[in-house]
Amino acid sequence: MLLFYNLLRLLLAPFILLLLAAACLHPRYRARVPARLGFGLTRRLGWLQGPVFWVHALSVGELSSCAPLLRGLRSRWPEAPIVLSVTTKSGEAVARTHVAELCQAIVAAPYDLYPVVRHFIRTIRPAVFIQVETDFWPGWLQQLAQAGVPALLVNGRITARSFARYQRFSWFFAPMFRCFSALCMQTDADADNMASLGLAPARIHTLGNLKFDAAETRALTAAPGQRQAWSRGLRRRYGFAEHGPLLLLGSTHPGEEELLLLVCARLRATIPDLQILLAPRQPGRAEAISALAAQSGLIFRRRSQPREAGQGPFLLLDTLGELAGCYPLADVAFIGGSLVPLGGHNPVEAAAAGIPVCFGPHMADFAEIAAALEAVGGALRLEIRSLEDALRRLLTDERERERRGGAALNWLLAQRGVVQRHLQLIEPWLSGP
Structure with missing residues (x-):
């Protein structure tokens, strides 16, 4: 009842103003x-x-x-x-x-x-x-x-x-x-x-x-050769090698990062040119994630420290507002918040890059989009036990990547x-x- 809310707001107003003053x-x-x-609002507007x-x-x-x-x-x-x-x-x-x-x-x-x-x-x-x-x-x-x-x-x-x-x-x-x-x-x-x-x-x-009509999607309607050239340019900008498979782990959370980093270390042992971009949901956790990665033998440079970090195969995206623009430089994307029961995150931006989309079993917050991408073959829903093998197959099989990535992008373009x-x-x- 809005009347109750308004009365409560009126009663608490003096205390709220004191808190704001403090x-x-x-x-x-x-x-x-x-x-x-x-x-200053009147002066500005x-x-x-x-x-x-x-x-x-x-x-x-x-x-x-x-x-x-x-x-x-x-x-x-x-x-x-x-x-x-x-x-x-x-x-x-x-x-x-x-x-x-x-x-x-x-x-x-x-x-x-x-x-x-x-x-x-x-x-x-x-x-x-x-x-x-x-x-x-x-x-x-x-x-x-x-x-x-x-x-x-x-x-x-x-x-x-x-x-x-x-x-x-x-x-x-x-x-x-x-x-x-x-x-x-x-x-x-x-x-x-x-x-x-x-x-x-x-x-x-x-x-x-609305993300179906994102600018990144429009840019990726170019020919495949143009997309590849754009991807190589993005890789240079972020300090990656132009060639070699790149796995993007987007919007990750505590509880799943340990599992993902362990899988990445195993993948790196069999795919020596593998590159990894990890974007935690909370960039402020960069120190903790860096320490966790080091335990698995993965030394991440940080996006917030470009001069100090230089170049290298492992990048921790500890900045805000850049993740959506990073999907086009990847070959495979994993959507975080889905190996732990947090409901997952939006896979649309990954699909817009025309790459295979992977996520865990917990995608309740984006159930319809996740199911639609699965149905057309553009996404894989993976349990923990199947995660490593599925990612290895995608990272080493270019034809399957192209097939699944194309299916994801075509589905997305149809929603525009x-x-x-x-x-x-x-x-x-x-x-x-």
Whole structure:
């Protein structure tokens, strides 16, 4: 019940403000807290002239999802200002590096406090608010609805863990989701889950995953020879040899990294020119992973230290926002979070590179995409006991790599058009619901 949430928010406001004031004493938060309270917002955005798109992304992952949509908005409505709000500091840094040219402004997301959200809405004056995937704040959404601003959820997905929580507390979450004018979900299962919360079917749309239309996918529609030349150039940029099989381990987690590194050491014994790029889900764990790898005889250089690390067959990608662009330099990709029961991560970016995609048994958060890639032969679901043999076969059999990688890319290309479907849905809201 949003009334209960608003009352609680009002009662706790003095304590929250005291905590935020204390946080300002810390150098890490000294600039970000005032920004999230809206200080300086009028000076930065008061000049905007409508219709304004306000796009909100939680962090790095959501930014990679919404980048194709931002390009689509800029292409369809070149004169319309786009304000992008980002919740995390790391996400804002990635936004300023990768999508700044698409936006009139990139701002820190507001705290869900009534006067703060009101100030953001009155200053930005959005014609449409677009929420990417997650980071739901009930008061924020309710104030948008009260101000008559259509709020659209894009690239929506519901994990099994989230769905269980939404069902258990449907008295709270259902009214919050009703604040959205339209809910654009990635899959039919996501749409069915949303409908089961009692939301009006007319508001729920299955439009696909925005990552299907990622720029990397478009670049890889070139001829195979051009793709290979691009891959060799990427390898040089990241300090790898141009030739020799390269295995990319993406978005890995504790509990599976030990297994993967052990398998890599065994593969290296029989494939001496094997190169490995390991990208942990949390780059801050680089020291621990480096020590773990050394125990298996694998000495990793680190992307954050390019001059010191130089070149070599093993690279630890301990930076943010680069993983998606690294898949094209690999021959085989393994998707992390899937050997341990964490639901896996999105295999779309690996499929976009036209390489075989592998993952463990735990892909519940991307079940439909994983199953579709398996069905066309573009992906392999591997148990721990079969992981080493399957990776060895793929890394040494170029014909099988080409067959499976081609199947993954062709499947992905058949899914394109997601951005266009979103733009068609957004357009009517520019002149009012």
